[in-house]
Amino acid sequence: MPRWRTKGSAQDETRRLRLYYASDVHGSDVCWRKFLNAARFYSAPTLIMGGDITGKALSPIVRDGDVFAATLFGETRTAHGEEEMRALESEIRDAGIYPWHTSEDELARVSSSSDERDRVFSSVLEDELRRWMRIAEERLRDSGGRLYLMPGNDDPLSIDPILASAEGVIPCDDAVVAIDGHELLSLGWSNRTPWDSPRELDEDDLYRRLRALADQLESPAAAIFNLHVPPIASGLDTAAQLDVDLTPVTKAGMVQEAPVGSTAVRQILEEVQPALALHGHIHESRGIAKIGRTVAVNPGSEYGTGRIHGLIAELEGPDVRISQLVSG
Amino acid sequence: MATHESTSVSGGLFVRRATGLVREVSPTSATIFNILAGAPGYALAVNIFWVLAVYPGAHVIAAYWITGVIALCIALPFAFLSMTIPRSGGDYIIVSRCLGPAWGVCSSVGLAVAQLLVNAFIAVAFVRFGLAPAFATIGLVSGSDRWTRWSSDIQSNTWTLILALAVFAVVVILLAVPLRISMRVQNVCFGLGVLGMVVGTIVMFATSRSTFASHFDKYGGAGSYNHVLDAAAKAHIAAPGTSWGNTFPAIAVTASVLVYTWWSVAYAGEIRQARTWKTLQTMTVSLGTFVLLLTIPTLALYHMVGSHFLASANALSGTPDYPLSTSPVWYSLVGVAANSTALTVFLVVTFLLWFPLLMWLNLAPPLRGFFAWSFDGVLPRAVTYVSPRTHTPLVSLAINAVLSVFFILWAVYTTSFFTVLADGILMTMIPVLFVSAAAILLPWHRPVIWRQTPKSNVHIGGVPLITVLGVLGFLSASLIVYIFLRYAGLGVHNRSQTIAMFLACLPVGYVIYQVARAAQRRRGVDITLHYAEIPPE
Numbered sequence A: 001m002p003r004w005r006t007k008g009s010a011q012d013e014t015r016r017l018r019l020y021y022a023s024d025v026h027g028s029d030v031c032w033r034k035f036l037n038a039a040r041f042y043s044a045p046t047l048i049m050g051g052d053i054t055g056k057a058l059s060p061i062v063r064d065g066d067v068f069a070a071t072l073f074g075e076t077r078t079a080h081g082e083e084e085m086r087a088l089e090s091e092i093r094d095a096g097i098y099p100w101h102t103s104e105d106e107l108a109r110v111s112s113s114s115d116e117r118d119r120v121f122s123s124v125l126e127d128e129l130r131r132w133m134r135i136a137e138e139r140l141r142d143s144g145g146r147l148y149l150m151p152g153n154d155d156p157l158s159i160d161p162i163l164a165s166a167e168g169v170i171p172c173d174d175a176v177v178a179i180d181g182h183e184l185l186s187l188g189w190s191n192r193t194p195w196d197s198p199r200e201l202d203e204d205d206l207y208r209r210l211r212a213l214a215d216q217l218e219s220p221a222a223a224i225f226n227l228h229v230p231p232i233a234s235g236l237d238t239a240a241q242l243d244v245d246l247t248p249v250t251k252a253g254m255v256q257e258a259p260v261g262s263t264a265v266r267q268i269l270e271e272v273q274p275a276l277a278l279h280g281h282i283h284e285s286r287g288i289a290k291i292g293r294t295v296a297v298n299p300g301s302e303y304g305t306g307r308i309h310g311l312i313a314e315l316e317g318p319d320v321r322i323s324q325l326v327s328g
Numbered sequence B: 001m002a003t004h005e006s007t008s009v010s011g012g013l014f015v016r017r018a019t020g021l022v023r024e025v026s027p028t029s030a031t032i033f034n035i036l037a038g039a040p041g042y043a044l045a046v047n048i049f050w051v052l053a054v055y056p057g058a059h060v061i062a063a064y065w066i067t068g069v070i071a072l073c074i075a076l077p078f079a080f081l082s083m084t085i086p087r088s089g090g091d092y093i094i095v096s097r098c099l100g101p102a103w104g105v106c107s108s109v110g111l112a113v114a115q116l117l118v119n120a121f122i123a124v125a126f127v128r129f130g131l132a133p134a135f136a137t138i139g140l141v142s143g144s145d146r147w148t149r150w151s152s153d154i155q156s157n158t159w160t161l162i163l164a165l166a167v168f169a170v171v172v173i174l175l176a177v178p179l180r181i182s183m184r185v186q187n188v189c190f191g192l193g194v195l196g197m198v199v200g201t202i203v204m205f206a207t208s209r210s211t212f213a214s215h216f217d218k219y220g221g222a223g224s225y226n227h228v229l230d231a232a233a234k235a236h237i238a239a240p241g242t243s244w245g246n247t248f249p250a251i252a253v254t255a256s257v258l259v260y261t262w263w264s265v266a267y268a269g270e271i272r273q274a275r276t277w278k279t280l281q282t283m284t285v286s287l288g289t290f291v292l293l294l295t296i297p298t299l300a301l302y303h304m305v306g307s308h309f310l311a312s313a314n315a316l317s318g319t320p321d322y323p324l325s326t327s328p329v330w331y332s333l334v335g336v337a338a339n340s341t342a343l344t345v346f347l348v349v350t351f352l353l354w355f356p357l358l359m360w361l362n363l364a365p366p367l368r369g370f371f372a373w374s375f376d377g378v379l380p381r382a383v384t385y386v387s388p389r390t391h392t393p394l395v396s397l398a399i400n401a402v403l404s405v406f407f408i409l410w411a412v413y414t415t416s417f418f419t420v421l422a423d424g425i426l427m428t429m430i431p432v433l434f435v436s437a438a439a440i441l442l443p444w445h446r447p448v449i450w451r452q453t454p455k456s457n458v459h460i461g462g463v464p465l466i467t468v469l470g471v472l473g474f475l476s477a478s479l480i481v482y483i484f485l486r487y488a489g490l491g492v493h494n495r496s497q498t499i500a501m502f503l504a505c506l507p508v509g510y511v512i513y514q515v516a517r518a519a520q521r522r523r524g525v526d527i528t529l530h531y532a533e534i535p536p537e
Helices: A029-041 A081-094 A104-111 A114-143 A157-165 A203-214 A263-272 B027-036 B040-054 B060-084 B090-098 B101-142 B145-153 B157-176 B179-206 B209-220 B224-234 B244-258 B265-271 B278-305 B307-316 B330-338 B341-352 B354-375 B394-413 B417-445 B465-486 B495-522
Strands: A017-022 A046-049 A057-064 A067-072 A075-080 A097-102 A146-149 A169-171 A175-179 A182-187 A224-227 A238-240 A257-259 A276-278 A287-291 A294-298 A309-316 A319-327 B007-010 B013-016
Touching (some): A017 A029, A029 A081, A057 A081, A057 A104, A067 A081, A075 A081, A081 A097, A097 A104, A104 A114, A114 B013, A182 A203, A203 A263, A224 A263, A263 A287, A294 A309, B027 B278, B040 B101, B040 B278, B040 B341, B060 B090, B060 B278, B060 B417, B090 B354, B101 B157, B101 B354, B157 B179, B157 B394, B179 B278, B179 B341, B179 B354, B209 B224, B209 B278, B224 B307, B244 B278, B278 B307
Parallel strands (some): A017 A046, A146 A169, A182 A224
Antiparallel strands (some): A017 A309, A067 A075, A238 A257, A309 A319, B007 B013
């Protein structure tokens, strides 16, 4: 796990920092392209992506002559010819699903083998992520923006080298980096979830890792914490209660909700009291909360609709002057 | 620490292990919730009483089924748009995303006022339609004059206000305590309410008309059953099912309890995997179930007392020709038929439980609306304060409570009983009209969202399916608005005042949005950016 610190002018600058933060785009192509354009759109040259970048599903596109068939939103979609196929591909990508071109025979073979499915999924996911990084490089070059990027608990560990190799993209996971007179402390790992996702830690381990990062801060009061998982019982972490079968628990037809954030994150925020804490992870728990003096934000996510939820924030020294939730 | 990826095959996709991939909430659970929003026991009492008292010849059963079709047309745009935008927040979220935030505020203002009006009606109805006839029924069956006297006393304005505020206070406390506790209370109320209705229906089917007539004569005096029928004949009160002209307004009355089958959109949209057809299925099933829950007890009531007698009793209630001191609502007639004080008390208590349950459900959407407004910068962020101890939105609740008290005062002192409900139902049509309009315009106004709607490739006569569904919803809601304004017996006595209130949500919503926009701009926040779409290219 990389741990580094970028030495910079953390204390010697007090100019205003305007940033745009979003998280949990989960492979949605349209959300990624909107995210990259947000620097110009919101006049916020600093972009921070808080994790869970990669998609969760892959849609096989099966070719039969000039006809292409794929499953999307529970329906079979067909496309006739290359042009319609490209449109179908875009629609699949915009929904956060990876398209995979295959044949009936290959699909049958891969579907029946867990190892083959994993191999195909990883390969397509990594190819798509490289494509995203190329788009990012082009757009950041044009806009002059800076992108601080970290994976989240749902992102496979295999993507880290891809993120690190992209030009103009600043990988910031498990690190403290300087950012216009502030320090950005980032960690994409979460506490344990029922899904056993790739980047999870027990609360004790999570706290130890956060503590080690926080000890590197020079001006904690002006710091920005970019922690994928929100603090527990903050209103930013309310999700459906699940039974052992991963089914939401309901009573009289109403879904039962419960806080599912991290105790370690809450503890570190209470102890360090940074200016701003950026979170994601719980898509349905969009909101802004105060943990002591810290402004803690979870912009939520609706990546499947093609709208990207984010936060515009302006900081001046240890003060958060503006914190505005937006849906672009 | 898990570093592997394990994929599975689901619905034609390869799906890898990741957070958030929950299974669907069962359609049964969502159906129960949607049925709960209409409170069948209460709906049965209000519906029959209202229709037969004012429009006695109406085809009551036919009105249930026709309204079921209209309610389905209203639910369709909600279902399709919530399948596309699977988020909690109901009309505000849908309209904001599809038409724009200012329109979302207008829609939300309409729904908030509607729910405050309906809640004010329910609070007053708890006393005048719940407690008063309940006391009278107990007094009648037990032979206690004290209960009968209390029934009369509590209908004064002062007692009505005190008791209405008392039941409202109970509801506010329920909303302020931890959800775990309030859900338990809700479940008990719902279970007992349904049990009372089932027991009542069994008694109705098990009691012959002659037995009922003899028991009615026992309480009303010898020959009183036939006297009611004779008096009705002299007054030319038609039996149910003899006038299609009176069925038309009966549709609007039935709509007052049936048009809420989209209610689950406001609460559970984002966690029901709402992109699937289950959303539409739950709304359809809940509608069908609700219509059956009205139809079967009504047929049972007809079986026990006779449809002509039921119409006569409701039309003559409160006149010297109706001998009993209690209104002829279903539970009081069952009490008379059963001739049992214990059963009567049981039915009365289970019936009364529907009122706080309904108020509890009605207060939740305005609370959520305030949250959504606050997130969008329309209201101060302090409104979203959630108690760290109880995890309940105390500030939002307090604002709603104060507003509710004003509406209850208005309902008690300055207007007639059904006017409050009629105005409330009309205001409920505002979000329905906005959501329908959003569905109509979606393919042109928000093509990216439209392409994600189910069956977006289906066109009917060249018109996108979602637009056709929007037109159906818009016409259905417009029909209900028309009927309420056309038939004064439904409660709209001052048509111009009601229309003014109906239309006022537009300027009020617009002004709220613009004031918020100006105030936020002074703080350096541009709220027009909240929903401004970032160009992807």
